[in-house]
Amino acid sequence: GAVVSQHPSWVICKSGTSVKIECRSLDFQATTMFWYRQFPKQSLMLMATSNEGSKATYEQGVEKDKFLINHASLTLSTLTVTSAHPEDSSFYICSASPWVRGETQYFGPGTRLLVL
């Protein structure tokens, strides 16, 4: 149980294009979803937290107009990297929790983004 999927698992795109990453909870309703970014050999950094039906709460230093998050249903959240640039290349990981506060998060397998 508690499986979270991400799609795509990897994506290569040209600079200036937008990329959408999907995060789905497969066997539970995700009241809260989280998006993280991880650079090579570094830790996970929280980008934003979203509750279903509400606007996402972004961490300091994360541009909300660049990283659009939509948590439209209890099983799906999307992260859109708009006008991607090479410095946006990273490993993006989502997590989901069935609890409002989000204690114990179930992580997706991650999406590797390479912007050329």
Add this chain to the structure above:
Amino acid sequence: SQQGEEDPQALSIQEGENATMNCSYKTSINNLQWYRQNSGRGLVHLILIRSNEREKHSGRLRVTLDTSKKSSSLLITASRAADTASYFCATDGIGGANSKLTFGKGITLSVRP
């Protein structure tokens, strides 16, 4: 600043030996969690220990928490080559409507067959 700081940063042991990893943090917490990440993959939740707990076991894993020292340790007994991965501690701070995990930098564990 980083909430969770693990040490050592890298650990190499022989299969069958025990591996001990430490994590220190700075602020008060609701709970502390340990995760494993295989190279290029997502995170696997290993164990959660609450602030009012001192020790917890799960299979070959033993986690301790000392809130007075703001530190935790993860012990993996009888290690296997499959335990080779990066291990992260993450703290869930007090307050806020949503849980907010702050991850440490991670420990790279290599278990030699």
